[in-house]
Amino acid sequence: MTKKAFRPDVDAPEYKGAYVPYDIIKEGAIAVLVVLILTAALALVFSSPDEKAITIKTWSNADTVDFAQTAGDELTGTSAVAGYGAPYNNNGTAQHWGFLAPEHWVGVHIPINTTNDFVINPLSDQPAQPRLTAALNEWKSASSATQSAWGAAYAKVEAKLTYSNGQVHLPTTAAGPIPVLLSYETQMARSGALDQALIAQNGFYTTNYTKPLLFISDGTYFAGLASKQHLAGDQWGMMNETGQYPGQAWLWLYTFWYQISPYNTSASGDFLVWGTMMILTALLVLLPFIPGLRSVPRRLKIYRIIWREHYARQA
Amino acid sequence: MSNAQIERQWTSRLRHRVVEKLPPEKLLPDTQPAYVASWIYVFGVTTMAALGIVILTGTILALDGPQWWHSSSLGHFINSMHLWSVEIFFFAMVVHLWGKFSMAAWRGGRSMTWVTGGVTFLASILAGFTGYVSQTNFDSQWISTQAKDGINATGGGAFFNVLNLGQMLMWHIVLLPLAAVVLTGLHVIMVRVKGVVPPFEETTEVSA
Amino acid sequence: MAQGWGLGALFNLDHYGHYIQWHVIQISVANLVVIILMVATFIAALFAPFPGRRNRKGSK
């Protein structure tokens, strides 16, 4: 058997020197004590952030027009979620890179039809009121071509939507039952009933907030609050925390890609960032096996500082 | 049963292997090589200590459930301790990682120690993330609605729905802590089996 | 928020954060402080003398 050549970044020299007393359990106990004291002190001095969650009720009362417009987008199928694609529906193009399109391969697993789930079904569960019932019947019995025509008419005047006396007003007569539906939807939202309706679709017990969260995230009110707190994606938001607290600083590299091209311009930006991070993560985890990279520490020579006493003894 | 039969038992064989690989004096050594003389060595233990406090405070939070930390000032204080111990945990882990990198501590058959460390880092990031989305406050609403896009893009969002609080809370308080603890256990056992990595050889005048 | 037990924050950090912007880089002061402390801790750990290891000769 021939002896393999010694590779300094893979093999370790055999140590024949002295051993000295070292109490690892005492070291551990001191570490626990120090961390415990430090943690309690930091908690006492700085506390922790706990910004109240928003609800559809708080949103629709704080910015009624934004809510009503968003509800209009959900109803007419033009919101971000309505056109998202997998895993929620088939209305969007999946993110991809070349032929790699896992989002598309997986398909719809959490089906969301914004028109019905966010507007029509909650309204249908309301106690019957003649105007609402008539509007719902008009919507439900219309052909999808008619619904689209109403939607197109709505889209034209959406920016001019106003809200007064509990009613949504639109300067058009071509939008069919949309203004009436949005009026009731907005009333429902402002009373808090829509929050309940969206959650109760899962039955009595629920721990799943997918629908109300998606609805809220389609509006501009929510994103506006987040931007003020520097939480938006293009603000390195992933690292940040509400208030003046440190956040998930360890996500710096992940959030960095979102700041630069092509990641922040591509429609498949999320997929590209994930792909990049998976490769970089593999490089980190598999570092000991990567020639070149694994020689960096020997070249950096920081180890000479760490083991300076050892080298001093040798000299 | 004859002695030979006993020796052939799976139980005996496993015991022999364990004791051979990790005798008590290797598991809990009372000495270290003289080169183990730097503060950089304490950050692995500090990371473990912080992980312990994270789990302790998390366990206290679990006792009274998710509403507690919003409404009670004691609950909020424990929540604060949980957050700050997490910050210390990552802080110590990163310094530990830089230290082990500087020493190329994967040398001499220790590559799996590095790999398990790296995987523990990833599991910890996921544990931290699921914790952030389980806060049940504005921050968790925002983080979950943002993060869904990245995870959906990988196809994973269909099975790992960050908007589903029940699912995220389970991952955060059961699956990922379990993974972090088991991985840390493996990591530290590997360190004990192999012993602390010796310094690079400075091949100058004296070669022994 | 957390009052009554005397467990509220001594320093209230619940104001809008301060951010530093430099070209594409944007970071909260809080995160920057954490990162600087991390680097400082690393450097200190490298250079601080480790107790109890004076004058020990390596040779057996």
Ligand code: HEM
């Ligand atoms: C939960 C996270 C972690 C814990 C609790 C932990 C704990 C420890 C402990 C207690 C030691 C032995 C003492 C020491 O040298 O500090 C150690 C050694 C080591 N750690 Fe970690 N570690 C963690 C994460 C990591 C990470 C992220 C890496 C790198 C990717 C890593 C790489 C190593 C290596 C290579 C050694 C062997 C050191 C040697 O032989 O000298 N660890 N770890």
